[in-house]
Amino acid sequence: MDELLKISGLRITTLRGKETVRLLDRVDLSIRKKCSFGIVGESGCGKSITANAVLGLLPYPLRVSEGSIRYDSRAGEKELLKLSKKEMQAVRGEEISMIFQEPMTSLDPIFTVEMQMAEALSFHHPDLSRAEKRERSLEMLRQVNIPRPEQTLSSYPHQLSGGQLQRIMIAIALMNRPRLLLADEPTTALDVTIQAQILRLMNSLKEQNDTSIVMITHDLGVIAETCEEVAVFYAGQIVEQAEVTELFARTAHPYTQGLLRAVTSLGGASRMLYTIPGIVPPGGQWLQGCRFADRCDRCTERCRREMPALTEAAPGHLCRCFLHSEEVEA
């Protein structure tokens, strides 16, 4: 198949007391090979749990209640949700890797960089000698442009800066040449000049290694810089999805329009910024109709009653809004 990862009808729930609360609602996504795919949305929209679900990393009491995640691995197609713990471990790092938001907290403070890099290698290749592992680690550090790689290998995390740590996290994630990299807000904790370095690095690694990247971020600027395709999440659903140039040129959903206007009106002619009134409704407090209805300036009576389906507004451009289609979500 042409798709590397195919998520269909994914639904994630949690427990609040004895009540089951939905956090993600029937999300469909497919990531093509050698593609960089962006997931954008505000906090609490379900971006990170989608990525965590792919690797089976949802913390209790969160769980996948419905749906499937199919992955086209080197050894043939797999349904990730049906894998045993052991089979999943073989996928993590080797086939699919993840980098997390805060490089400062995702490395273990009591081990050197070398030990943490070697661990990732020996997990999948237990027969490698120490010297071979060191050689591979050095090579990876050079690939991510770490100055003085030998010295860095024997350093502890606290001796390195945030930008260096995130490079090391990327190096560890790419150690076993995975074919899919899930990057959950990889530059949010970093400064803009360092962010520019990391984004450039990720782009070039993707080209070199033929890795697909899923970039999760709240920053539309990062999406515009790095991704080919993008899905906009709102309240546990995809509300718009398209190629990046299409999405920015012909933004269809009022929520995406609002997000863009909120950031681009900064520094614009008008003193007052465009705002989307209200807040993202938390899981369990979603409206019956369109979940954006309360905050939308084009909301109609119908939007409050019925939920619009995610349909094509233009070829390849999906949007969940009655402005573009009459179809109702089943």
Place this chain on the structure above:
Amino acid sequence: MNGGRDDALLRVEHLQVYFPVRRGLMRRVTGHVHAVEDVSFSVRPREVFGLVGESGCGKTTAGAAVLRLIEPTGGRIFFKGQELSALSEEAMRGKRRDMQLIFQNPYSSLNPRMNVWKLLSEPLRVHFRLSDAELRARVLEMLARIGMTEDQLERYPHQFSGGQKQRISIARALITRPSFVVADEPVSALDVSIQAQILNLMMELQQEMELSMVFISHDLNVVRHISASVGVMYLGSIMELGDTEAVYRHPVHPYTQALLSAVPAHDPTRKSSHIVLEGDVPNPASPPSGCPFRTRCPRCTALCAEQKPALTETEPGHFAACHHIA
């Protein structure tokens, strides 16, 4: 420099803050972190001055030192013509009703055990002697201004969203009717759609209450929107200073140029015209000799290592600290 403006409400001259580094059993001072090396600027009445820079450049420390929440190591601060750096602790406390601070993180800056009524009335009790009726009137007036209602008075911080919490902490800072506030990254912890709401509120209040403000942020777009003039900091020193539009449209310092070009554009057709800086910000405990930016500067020469460039005027009201600006 623009510190020379006579009409300034606040004038900061060569502010310096060092923190001692202690080592060993005797906790002897073995060195200093040069958090703020040399910062001078001034804020006119009803003006918003933006202080922008990356993390660790000393902008927060500079803001706190202006209010003497951290004692400056050197330099002078004038507020309404009076030298703050010479005031006693006691006299400084009296000044604080006129000079307030808005914190970055509303999740940790509000006491979780105080309800809205207590949070908002506390500053009034500290600084004024008001009757119960007056107190209540002032609190309700402020509450209305931040778009909240009387029935929310009994609620506690955890019952509010991040945006509402930041409204409360803004109200808490402004309820004493100060003429000057330092706002330290007031929107950084918030989501994009909420950021715009809070920025609008801050701009409205700034106009209504005729506030002067030092607005500290790492977000270049936000600073551009809210401030009339701006200072760009790097490793404890101001690199460039001037009217916001002049600095953003025609940055002259190589650091400002790189910083501005690193901001992702919201336009996928205009990809990567970045000046990507190599390396990291040096450790402020052992800053480089000469120009603080020289270790990452594409235009660095021998002169930069020997001499620290002073802020010089390149155009009227526009200053930059670089040897290579004609």
